[in-house]
Amino acid sequence: MAVGQNLLFGRMKQKIGGIVTSTWKGINVIKSKPLTVANPKTDLQLMRRSALIQAVALARTISAAINLGFKEQAVFKSAFNAFVGYTLRNAFDYSGPPDAQMVQSNILVSQGTISPTPIATVISDQSSNNIILTWLSLTLLPGQSNSDVPVLVAYNQTQSKWMLPIGGTATRNDDTLEADFTVGDLVAGNTVLCFLFFYNTASRKSSDSALMTSVVVA
Secondary structure, three states, X not given: OEEEOOOOOOOOOEEEOOEEEEEEOOEEEEEEOOOOOOOOOOHHHHHHHHHHHHHHHHHHHOXXXXXXXXXXXXXXXXXXXXXXXXXXXXXXXXXXXOOOEEOHHHOOOOOOOEOOOOOOEEEEEOOOOEEEEEOOOOOOOOOOOOOOEEEEEEEEOOOOEEEOOOEOOOOHHHOEXXXXXXXXXXXXXXXXXXXXXXXXXXXXXXXXXXXXEEEOEO
């Protein structure tokens, strides 16, 4: 695919023979039309389509988080597309048709240049409908700042449900995030995967996400 800004043509959106032109973020994009596929329903093609559907659905569900977490990867593409591409390459098992299987533990909800921070502890509580995470910030690593904001994405493995908090704010310096969720998101005995990353609002950079699993208590 060729990408360019053509001052003569201006904004382009048309089909010419085997070429398709369009405009994205003010940039003229030129690409070739896909060739006709002889057998569009091979096992591998079915699994790839299945993976794409799942990855796009996930990206839409947690878009508020990945728009921050994949901002640094949005070079000539959106953060949304950067996340979908990473997920397709790294978070699916393509070994058994007809559907590709998403491996949630392989997912990154953020990929950035701030040094990552491991989660120290996590408590998921049904009675208070919240998840409390802690981390250690005794010594700042490259790219880190005490003003970095923690961002949480949770996956309830028991309910097969991705979730974003509805409340709860903190900074890296607090060493704790208490994130509130909707009633029913956290049920005692459920297994929840917690993905945590840090975002700096000034530099607009993020860390890779860290993962820890928790079982919801009553």
